[in-house]
Amino acid sequence: MLLLILGLLLWVAAHFFKRVAPEQRAAMGNAGKGLVAVGVLAGLVLMILGYRAAPFINVWTPPSFMVHINNLMMLGAVFLYGMSATKGRLRGKLRHPQLTAVKVWAIAHLLVNGDLASIILFGGLLAWAVAEVILINKSTTWDRPEPGPAKKDVVLLIITIVMFVLITGIHAWLGVWPFPA
Structure with missing residues (x-):
């Protein structure tokens, strides 16, 4: 640890x-x-x-349906992360899309991992992302960017799906199958 x-x-x-x-x-x-x-x-x-x-130290046992919620939240996290690079209509809807994605990612993983190491890792990164947003908001102002064409959002959606499949494949390769049997 x-x-x-x-x-x-x-x-x-x-x-x-x-x-x-x-x-x-x-x-x-x-x-x-x-x-x-x-x-x-x-x-x-x-x-x-x-x-x-x-070491695996069980703190709580998540219910099996949380895996579905985790997967849906992870799809959203990948989309949010991609929003930071989008030039579409969604541009400027969120001030901190990457940090918001980290928060969604961390919460999703906390829902399906009840061991102490997971709570430390994902809980710690969640706390960091929240604190980082607070620090950034206190130190800088934000000029909301103008929205771009909607077709760029469609590209973001396609990239999100491809990245989600890739991330799922990496999890499977590492021995963690992210879908219930």
């Missing part, structure tokens, strides 16, 4: 650095970007290694 917690802390610290110490981050220039990228990547690797090595 120690690697998991250290990874989570490193991930949070690297992401918060720009928000809690903007002068120090700005003074570092491009080297600061590299340092943050290394911190984020190292945090991610530690979280993955720590999660995979963590």
